[in-house]
Amino acid sequence: MKAINILETAILSDNWYTLKKITYEMKGSDGVMVKQEREAYDRGNGATILLYNQEQQTVVLTRQFRMPTYINGNASGMLIECCAGLLDADNPEDCIRRETMEETGYAVTDVRKVFEAYMSPGSVTEILHFFVAAYSAAQKVQEGGGLAEEQENIQVLELPFMQAMEMIRSGDIKDAKTIMLLQYAALHRIFD
Template structure:
């Protein structure tokens, strides 16, 4: 017998949905867990292999600030996958909206669970090369979303230093920078 969900009771429904799940264990015991659901996301790290830099965004994240972290977080462009949209389309849309870059080929890394102890969210991760001419807009996000985004072009060597120094604390961005260094170490020299 495997672990099985016996019952799910709604607790809250809004941007996020919070439910209480009752599960059965192989030994016949039951236990409860809260589950947060708000959909899946896509994240992309645009990098310029010629100039050896990456496009990132800095924006306020209320949970991080509430937790005592910085008032803004450095991240790769990311966003929620809209209904009827695939992850690659979302990654391209978010890169254009947030960083003002039009992306071509995406290098998929996989889809990972963001925080599997509490959330259903899976994030599709991508690397994407770009050139200076692909910067077609200012970025900054959509006005009605009030994201307060600042776009930054960061040299890859500096970005790696931020990662090693504990300054890059967003897990999806941390993972993407690590993956880029594993695939293209020469860009960080």
């Protein structure tokens, strides 16, 4: 482990989430301390889930507008994703059950954590907890679509699993967490 000495932390923005500029010293492999500066965006940790129906061979995904993708060349700004949300004060399991209900309208109880990952460790502090859960039509207890007070406008999609996998290849699904969970489902043969 390399020695790290944080010299200064400055808040550059505390508008939506917190953007910090951190000045630190780090001991290099040659033993010499080197001064560096990096920016880190702290938005909290989150959770995401892939809902799957083995009998129907389907998955539930969402579609919503994502401004960062729009300004980076996504002409519509719309992104197809697995349901996800920030933990806030919840543990990951409670968070993902809440987010699943809010975004998709499904009341899932048996959620299974499969892994966790840093999604953009060069600039974002977030760890994302990844879950899977079986769903059935009987678990659809409300409309979904997100919370009005959070200005969410989420479309719920139920797609054949093989179509979702093809959408990765075609570029219609470009969201990393969604690709990771769909590939997890394929690798672990959830639909067999």
